[in-house]
Amino acid sequence: MAEFDVDLFVIGGGSGGVRAARIAAGYGARVTIAEEYRMGGTCVIRGCVPKKLFVIGSHFRHELEDAAGFGWTVPPASFDWPTLIANKDKEIARLEAAYTANVEKSGAQIVKSRAVIEDKHTIRLLENDRKITARYILIATGGAPNHGASIPGIEHVISSNEAFHLARLPKRIVIQGGGYIALEFAGIFAGFGSDVTVIYRGDNILRGFDEDVRVHVRAEMEKQGITILTGCTVSKVDRHGDEFTTHLSNGSSIASEQVMFAIGRHPAVANLGLENAGVAINPANGGIAVDHFSRSSVDSIYAIGDVTHRFNLTPVAIREGHAFADTVFGKREVKVDHANIPTAVFSQPEVGTVGLTETEARAQFSHVDIYKTSFRPIKATMSGRDTRVLMKLVVDGSTDRVLGCHIVGDAAAEITQAVAIAVKMKATKADFDATIALHPTAAEELVTMRTPTARHVRQAAE
Ligand SMILES: Cc1cc2nc3c(=O)[nH]c(=O)nc-3n(C[C@H](O)[C@H](O)[C@H](O)COP(=O)(O)OP(=O)(O)OC[C@H]3O[C@@H](n4cnc5c(N)ncnc54)[C@H](O)[C@@H]3O)c2cc1C
Numbered sequence: 194m195a196e197f198d199v200d201l202f203v204i205g206g207g208s209g210g211v212r213a214a215r216i217a218a219g220y221g222a223r224v225t226i227a228e229e230y231r232m233g234g235t236c237v238i239r240g241c242v243p244k245k246l247f248v249i250g251s252h253f254r255h256e257l258e259d260a261a262g263f264g265w266t267v268p269p270a271s272f273d274w275p276t277l278i279a280n281k282d283k284e285i286a287r288l289e290a291a292y293t294a295n296v297e298k299s300g301a302q303i304v305k306s307r308a309v310i311e312d313k314h315t316i317r318l319l320e321n322d323r324k325i326t327a328r329y330i331l332i333a334t335g336g337a338p339n340h341g342a343s344i345p346g347i348e349h350v351i352s353s354n355e356a357f358h359l360a361r362l363p364k365r366i367v368i369q370g371g372g373y374i375a376l377e378f379a380g381i382f383a384g385f386g387s388d389v390t391v392i393y394r395g396d397n398i399l400r401g402f403d404e405d406v407r408v409h410v411r412a413e414m415e416k417q418g419i420t421i422l423t424g425c426t427v428s429k430v431d432r433h434g435d436e437f438t439t440h441l442s443n444g445s446s447i448a449s450e451q452v453m454f455a456i457g458r459h460p461a462v463a464n465l466g467l468e469n470a471g472v473a474i475n476p477a478n479g480g481i482a483v484d485h486f487s488r489s490s491v492d493s494i495y496a497i498g499d500v501t502h503r504f505n506l507t508p509v510a511i512r513e514g515h516a517f518a519d520t521v522f523g524k525r526e527v528k529v530d531h532a533n534i535p536t537a538v539f540s541q542p543e544v545g546t547v548g549l550t551e552t553e554a555r556a557q558f559s560h561v562d563i564y565k566t567s568f569r570p571i572k573a574t575m576s577g578r579d580t581r582v583l584m585k586l587v588v589d590g591s592t593d594r595v596l597g598c599h600i601v602g603d604a605a606a607e608i609t610q611a612v613a614i615a616v617k618m619k620a621t622k623a624d625f626d627a628t629i630a631l632h633p634t635a636a637e638e639l640v641t642m643r644t645p646t647a648r649h650v651r652q653a654a655e
Contacts, residue, residue, distance in 0.1 A: 195223075196328070197314060197326045197327055197328045198225075198325045198326045198327065199222075199223045199224060199225045199325060199326075199327045199328070200217070200222040200223045200224065200327070200328045200329065200522070201213075201214070201217050201222050201223070201224045201225075201327060201328070201329050201330075201331060201521075201522070202224075202225050202226075202227070202308070202316045202325060202327035202329070202330050202331070203224065203225070203226040203227070203301075203330075203331045203333055204226075204227055204308045204310075204316070204330070204331065204332050204333060204334055204465070205226075205227070205228065205234065205332070205333035205334040205335055205461075205498075205500075206226055206227070206228030206231075206232040206233065206234060206292070206296070206303065207228075207233065207234020207235055207236065207237075207333060207335050207498065207499075207510065208234055208235075208236045208237075208498060208507045208510040208511050208514070209234075209333040209335075209497040209498030209499075209510030209511060209513055209514035210226055210228075210234070210331065210333030210497075210498070210514065211226070211232070211233075211234070211292055211295075211296055211514070212510075212511045212514035212515050212518075213331050213333065213497065213514035213515070213517050213518045214226040214296055214299065214301040215295065215296060215299040215301060216514070216515050216518035216519065216522075216523070217301075217518040217521070217522045218299040218300040218301040219299055219300075219518075220518065220522040220523050221522070222518075222522045224299075224300070224301035224302065225301065225302045225303075225304060225325060225327075226296060226301055226302070226303055226304070227303075227304045227305075227306050227307070227308035227316070227318060228303065228304075228305060228306075229305075229306060229307035229308075229319075231289050232289050232292045232293045232296070232303065233285075233288055233289045233292040234335055235335050235336070235499070236507040237285065237288050237289065237292060238285060238289065239353065239354050239357050240353075240507070241507055242284075242285065242288065243281050243285055243357050244353075244374075244377055244378075244381075244539065245539060246281050246284065247277070247281070247357075247381045248377060248380065248381055248384075248539045248541070250277055250381075250384075250385070251380065251381045251382075251383070251384025251385045251541070252384055252541060253270075253384075254384045254385070254386070255384070255541070255578070257270050258576070258578070259572065259576035259578055260576075261576070262575040262576040262577050263575055263576070272362075272385055272386060274359075274361060274362040274385070277385075278357075278358065278359075281357070304318060304320070305320065306318040306319055306320030306321070307319040307320070309464065309465055309466040309469075310330065310332075310465060310466035310467060310469050310470050310472070310494070311324065311466060311469055311470075312469055312470055313330075313470040313471070313491050313492075313493045313494060314326050314327055314328070314330070314493055315327075316330065317466075327493075328493065329493055329494070329495065329521055330470075330493060330494045330495070331494075331495045331496070331497065331514075331517060332465070332472075332481060332489070332494065332495070332496040332497075332500055333496070333497050333498050333500065333510070333514065334460075334461040334462070334465060334500045335460075335461050335498060335499040335500055335510075336458040336459055336460050336461055336499035336500065336502070336505060337458060337459060337461050338352035338353060338354060338454070338455070338457075338458055339456065339457045339458055339459040340352070340454050340456070341454070341456050341457070344427065344428055344429055344430070345429045345430070346429050346430030346431055346432065346437075347430070349430045349432050349437055349452060350427075350430060350452050350453065350454050351451060351452070351453050351454075352453065352454060352455065353374050353378065353453070353455055355453075356378055356453055359451065361450075362382075362385055362386065362387060363382065363387050363449065363450035363451040364387060364388060364450055365387060365388040365389075365390075365447075365448065365449040365450055365451075366382050366387050366388070366389055366390075366449055366450065366451040366452070366453060367390050367392060367427070367437075367439045367447050367449045367451070367452045367453070368382075368389065368390070368391050368392070368453045368454075368455060369391075369392045369393070369426070369427045369452075369453070369454045369455070369456055370391070370392075370393065370454060370455035370456045370457075371391070371393030371394075371395060371397070371398035371399060371400060371423070372398075372399070372400070372455065372456075372457070373399075373536075373538040373539075373540070374455040375391060375393075375398075375453075375455035375456075376391070376398060376399070376410070376414070376538060376540040377538065377539045377540055378453060378455060379391050379414065379419050379540070380414070380417075380419075380539070380540045380541035383414075383417060383418065383419050383541070384541060388418075388449075389418075389419045389420065390419075390420040390421075390422065390447055390449070391414075391419060391420065391421045391422065392422050392425060392426065392427055392439075392441065393421070393422070393423045393424075394423075394424070394425065394426045395423060395424070396423055396424060397411060397423055398410065398411055398421060398423070399411075399538065399544070401550075402538075402544065402546060402550065402599075403546065403550040403551055403552070403585065403587075403597070403599045404550070404551065404552060405551070405565065405583060405585055405599065406544055406546065406583065406585075406599050406601055409567070409581075409583040409601045410538070410540055410542065410544060410601055413541075413542050413580060413581070413601070414540065414541070416579055416580070417541065422441070422443075424443070425441045425442045425443040425445075426441065426442045427439055427440070427441060427442075427452070427454070428440050428441060428442050430452050435450060436448060436449070436450060437449055437450070437451070437452050439452050458499070458505065459479060459502075460478075460479055460480040460481065460499060460500045460501065460502045461499070461500055462474060462479070462480070462481060462500060467481070470491050470494060471490065471491055472489045472490060472491050472494055472496075473489065473490035475501075475502070478502040478503075479502060480496075480499075480500055480501045480502030480503070481496035481500055481501050482501075483495070483496050483497075483501050485528045485529075486516070486517070486520050486526065486527075486528060487501070487513050487516065487517050487529075495517050495521070497510060497513035497514050497517055498510030498513060498514065501513075503531065504531055504534055506534065506536060508534075509529070509531070509534060512529050513529050515527075516528065516529045532617075533547055533548050533613065533616050533617050534547070535547040535609050535610055535612075535613035537605065537606035537609060539606065542580065542582075542601050542602050542603065542605070543601070543602065543603065543604070543605040543606055544599075544600070544601050544605055544606075545598075545599075545600045545605035545606045545607075545608055545609025545610075545612075546597070546598070546599045546600070546609060547597065547598050547609055547612060547613040547616050548587065548595070548596050548597030548598060548616045549587055549596040549597040550587070550597060550599070551563055551585075551587050551597070553597075554587045554589070554596045554597060555649050555651075558589050558590075558591070558596070559591065559650065559651040559653070560589065560590030560591045560648075560649070560650045560651070561587060561588070561589065561590055561596075561648075561649045562587075562588040562589075562590045562622075562645040562647070562648050562649075563585065563586070563587060563588070563645055563646050563647040563648070563649070564585065564586040564588065564622070564642040564644075564645055564646060565583075565584070565585045565586075565642075565646040565647070566583075566584050566585075566638050566642055566646075567581050567582065567583050567584075568581060568582055568635075568638070569581055569582075570582050570602060570603065570635055571633055571635075572603075580602075581602075582600075582601065582602030582603070582635050582638075583599070583600065583601040583602065584598075584599075584600050584602075584635070584638045584639060584642070585597075585598070585599040585600075586598055586622065586625070586639065586642065587599075588622045588645075590648065590649075590650065592621070593621040593622050593623055594619055594620070594621050594622075595615065595616055595620055595621065595622055595624075595625060596616075597616070598612045598613075598616060598639070600612075602635055603635070604635070604636075608635075608636045608639075612639065625639060625640050626640060626643070628640045
């Protein structure tokens with residue numbers, strides 16, 4: 194009789210857990226994966242995918258407006274929120290079924306239950322109180338919205354989870370947060386016709402992004418009529434029937450039909466039984482502490498994805514899940530390289546970024562050249578839209594290596610995915626310059642910026 198019921202028990206059927214389960218099963222491991230909600234996890238069910246569908250849907254407003262300059266007469270358009278929600282739900286259900294089918298095809302077994310850890314080799318399924326022993330346990334439980342310190346009326350506040358299922362499009366919405374989820378939903382609601390106010394405690398949105406990106410995105414969002422209030426926080430929310438009054442720390446208040454917080458997410462480590470096995474938490478970020486191979490402080494237990502709170506992105510969770518399976522079941526040790534991960538903010542306009550910001554580069558390198566351009570995209574010349582694209586390259590002046598690329602404008606994410614290959618390959622500015630432009634595109638600016646717009650040379654200490 195086998196020593197354990199299964200070789201691998203995966204907790205969480207999201208991006209990382211599903212990849213790990215499938216690859217491990219492919220190596221011949223006996224795998225069980227538990228999911229307490231819906232297969233596919235945050236990205237598929239209430240993250241990247243439905244968010245992007247909403248972004249695409251809300252962007253039609255711009256297309257309809259821009260069409261007039263090209264000769265189109267578009268009858269007054271109307272928008273039906275319930276149709277959007279129903280079609281989105283259909284697509285998400287299709288994806289959930291595809292995820293389920295792919296896991297089953299790989300030979301892994303799915304159990305629909307919350308799973309908790311009993312000891313370093315034992316899992317308990319809360320659904321039927323069954324215990325399962327496993328040679329290895331993989332924690333891939335993701336994260337959840339964090340509303341921050343409790344304020345009066347916090348029970349009236351929704352998160353991105355609920356925003357995907359609202360019965361009605363709010364006429365007015367207050368969104369607290371300055372990160373990517375807050376700004377993406379600001380663009381979504383504004384595009385569909387809501388009056389949007391963004392509240393952020395810091396001095397500008399998109400903390401951690403390149404300063405020029407932060408300034409540019411804010412200006413562009415404000416041009417579209419989104420109100421952005423910085424340097425204040427929500428202190429209280431009052432409900433009056435279907436309406437809310439949001440009180441701010443600066444003494445003002447705003448009436449709206451919804452109040453949403455997107456001020457961060459915390460790793461899903463609570464009530465998981467971590468203490469039963471002695472799994473350590475990383476005190477720096479509250480996620481499960483892991484080494485380069487995603488191994489926790491307990492040798493039979495690994496953790497990947499958002500629950501480790503390293504880089505909370507789907508492709509990272511997938512890569513970590515795959516590397517785990519290769520390392521533990523595929524007989525080849527694979528470490529995930531977390532450098533130069535491209536990311537996007539699907540705000541309107543969109544942001545694409547890879548590599549170092551100007552501030553980061555100047556802290557790490559003694560000679561940094563900046564190539565920056567801001568221009569009116571060709572479409573705006575005829576549509577009349579008041580918008581500008583930003584493109585910026587951060588270059589190590591000593592080696593000529595491109596350290597970072599930052600883009601704000603249409604298709605920024607698509608462009609950045611391709612540029613990320615060059616940045617990852619350590620391309621130099623000369624390599625960019627040697628590449629013939631593809632005309633007429635916005636991206637051609639990346640290979641035609643000849644002269645630095647700024648040069649930062651740190652003098653060696655005397
Ligand atoms: C609104 C929003 C938009 C996003 N947009 C993007 C984007 O554009 N691009 C991008 O790369 N990333 C995006 N993300 C982040 C992305 O969704 C996550 O990084 C990714 O889903 C993490 O994968 P994971 O496998 O670590 O966890 P998850 O996908 O969160 O999966 C964890 C799963 O574990 C289950 N679970 C938890 N505890 C238990 C338990 N005890 N027993 C059984 N099951 C359990 C949960 O129900 C969940 O299904 C977005 C996130 C949000 C919230």
